[in-house]
Amino acid sequence: MSLSRSINAAIGIGLVIFYAAGSGIWVSSADQWYRSLNAPSWQPPDWIFGVIWPYNFIVLGISSVIVSQKLSAKLSLAWVAIFAFSVICALTWAYQFYKPHNLSAASIALTLAALSTIPLLIIAYKASVPIFIALVPYQLWVITASFLSWGYSQRN
Numbered sequence: 018m019s020l021s022r023s024i025n026a027a028i029g030i031g032l033v034i035f036y037a038a039g040s041g042i043w044v045s046s047a048d049q050w051y052r053s054l055n056a057p058s059w060q061p062p063d064w065i066f067g068v069i070w071p072y073n074f075i076v077l078g079i080s081s082v083i084v085s086q087k088l089s090a091k092l093s094l095a096w097v098a099i100f101a102f103s104v105i106c107a108l109t110w111a112y113q114f115y116k117p118h119n120l121s122a123a124s125i126a127l128t129l130a131a132l133s134t135i136p137l138l139i140i141a142y143k144a145s146v147p148i149f150i151a152l153v154p155y156q157l158w159v160i161t162a163s164f165l166s167w168g169y170s171q172r173n
Contacts, residue, residue, distance in 0.1 A: 048115065
């Protein structure tokens, strides 16, 4: 693997760590404010969050390495750039939702994160069909979370 591909893989893994840490700083479903919100009727049970996020973080890290190993440096760099944008949007959601409680701004940010998963899936497909399949739950989760966020925004 070339140096640029190794760097892209390392950046991808670093982004996963940054994503997990940032989420851990801001997201708290035990927060009294959060518990006081009018939740959408189709809100998943809390345990689902504890299952899906570790899965997503692991798959995103593995995907970053596989994409960097199997695709050109240009596509690998595109993966890293789009993934970085997606992480920034997702963390913007976490901050906007849980800190200033700006539910509309949070929903917009998460919608952008969900949209950015589309090119990530396309790039992943070019690298590995199994990785593409493994990433589909991440895309579905972020789409679901964006709809949930809009549901909270409309109800509160």
